[in-house]
Amino acid sequence: MREKEGNFFVVLPNFFLRSMEMECATEFPHTRMDRRPRKRPRLGWDVVPQNPKAQLGMLCGQEVGDVTSLVSSGATPSDHTSSLYSKAVPRNPSPPWREDDKDGHYLFALGENLTSRYRIHSKMGEGTFGQVLECWDRERKEMVAIKIIRSIKKYREAAMIEVDVLQQLVKHDKNASRCVQIRNWFDYRNHICIVFEKLGPSLYDFLRKNNYRSFPIDLVRELARQLLECIAFMHDLCLIHTDLKPENILLVSPEYIEIPDYKGSSRTRKDASQFKRLPKSSAIKVIDFGSSTHGTTDHSYIVSTRHYRAPEVILGLGWSYSCDIWSIGCILVELCSGEALFQTHENLEHLAMMERVLGPLPHHMLKRAERHAEKYIRRGQRLNWPEGAASRESMNAVQKLPRLQNLVMQHVDHSAGDLIDLLQGLLKYDPANRLDAREALRHPFFTRAHRRRS
Structure with missing residues (x-):
């Protein structure tokens, strides 16, 4: 995953990264596009927490629903830590952790959540890059297509190039009429996930x-x-x-x-x-x-x-x-x-x-x-x-x-x-x-x- 201007990423304390499963979201537009992805330190999504209190939250299926709201508000992790664990049952919990299949494809079940925002509705297709799932976007109240990239380095790098290209295209394609429109992207359990508008058949x-x-x-x-x-x-x-x-x-x-x-x-x-x-x-x-x-x-x-x-x-x-x-x-x-x-x-x-x-x-x-x-x-x-x-x-x-x-x-x-x-x-x-x-x-x-x- 590459670091870019305009993204809402922050450096959070280690204990905060270890204690929770997070969704990494981006906002548009990006100010420039690079040809190749720059390396970014790997973040600790879905890592088993060491903090006893965090362990209890993980066992209950606790998940942070929206990291961007925390970032945009200017609050620090300590401002929200106590409230994050006040609920015994989260509203939109993540599915249990599973190993990927032998080819690096994400394993899922219909009806499960893909972060707190998206619910998996059906499988639309599969290719060398990974899979495309039809998901319900709880925030926008619409069906979207999410391209889930295999957890293999070369495919992750290609996915980040695609994200950069898509963001450049959407920046210049004012009428949204030529190329598929990217809605969002995030890195989830070592899979780059790109959210698109839902279209018809090829x-x-x-x-x-x-x-x-x-x-x-x-x-x-x-x-x-x-x-x-x-x-x-x-x-x-x-x-x-x-x-x-x-x-x-x-x-x-x-x-x-x-x-x-x-x-x-x-x-x-x-x-x-x-x-x-x-x-x-x-x-x-x-x-x-x-x-x-x-x-x-x-x-x-x-x-x-x-x-x-x-x-x-x-x-x-x-x-x-x-x-x-x-x-x-x-x-x-x-x-x-x-x-x-x-x-x-x-x-x-x-x-x-x-x-x-x-x-x-x-x-x-x-x-x-x-x-x-x-x-x-x-x-x-x-x-x-x-x-x-x-x-x-x-x-x-x-x-x-x-x-x-x-x-x-x-x-x-x-x-x-x-x-x-x-x-x-x-x-x-x-x-x-x-x-x-x-x-x-x-x-x-x-x-x-x-x-x-x-």
Whole structure:
């Protein structure tokens, strides 16, 4: 956990830290953002107290309900110590102390408290970072989503980077319209907990529950516009998301309608599979800023989830803002077709799929490939394909892919020409020639449709 200006942290006497379980809260806005978390001395939450009186309080499940009220009032611990133990039964006690599971995930039961403020209602999801729980916020009287980070150092550090990015975004995003909004954060039993507004399902979950049926082109246009606006906003702040994918784009509302799917099944109309879902609202927000970084220099380490990873990342050429743009291009194809554009788990096959869909990789990029990527290139001139294919199945997976134009034409009834041209700009191999987010928003795919509506 890092120490920052604007946080309401105080140095309390050791006996006070040992005697009580505390919630560490923050207030907004922060005055600046650092790139990396600075180390802060570990505080003693949930440590078995040594003071006999404190031990009695702990055995009764005693908990301090709101540390920030103590800090903001200017009172000292001694002013409140006697009243803290005057009640035999606390109003919102903490659950019993439990060890984390073997992977560092927080163990919980539905209905338990997560500090005195939040009550766990349900589990919303789980990822490599930890878990997301739906909780009731007693103070604001609303449901929130709380991301509970695994109690492992690298994930805690990434979570603190995410907190800094979120606080910078909320400071500049006055309309609260582009990125998920952070409500609060605290460190609880060695787990960083980030409190968010509660949103609807991700675009990936919506596609999955809709049997991977594609979205109509007009809906894709609205989703693309918002996504590009969000990334343009981040890039203006010198921030790169680095992990854009349908899983990290959430619909604001979970509501949907069902319409007949005439392109779908030939079964009877009673079959639900002949109907597809459409979200009632096209409003979206981008989430998961734990991998975000500043874009002041080219970076060399691997970023992005495999299917949405740009060629310069795979070839080790360094990457910057344009890696987000490549990911957006892949996402738009997936929204139009219902399936990921590059379904692969291996670098050479991935590059071969790119060439199959988009044409040959430029020679100047192949020649500059980093040493670890040289094995993908034959004599520095062309991709080592199909000679280097791992299997016949791999060759077939590449061979069956259509060209970008044909793929779009299979799924788009109108605006196909404008969409193809936009995608060709977003998916240019050379990041220097790729559209940036502001340029993409001025593309006829958006402006021509606006003129037609006018």
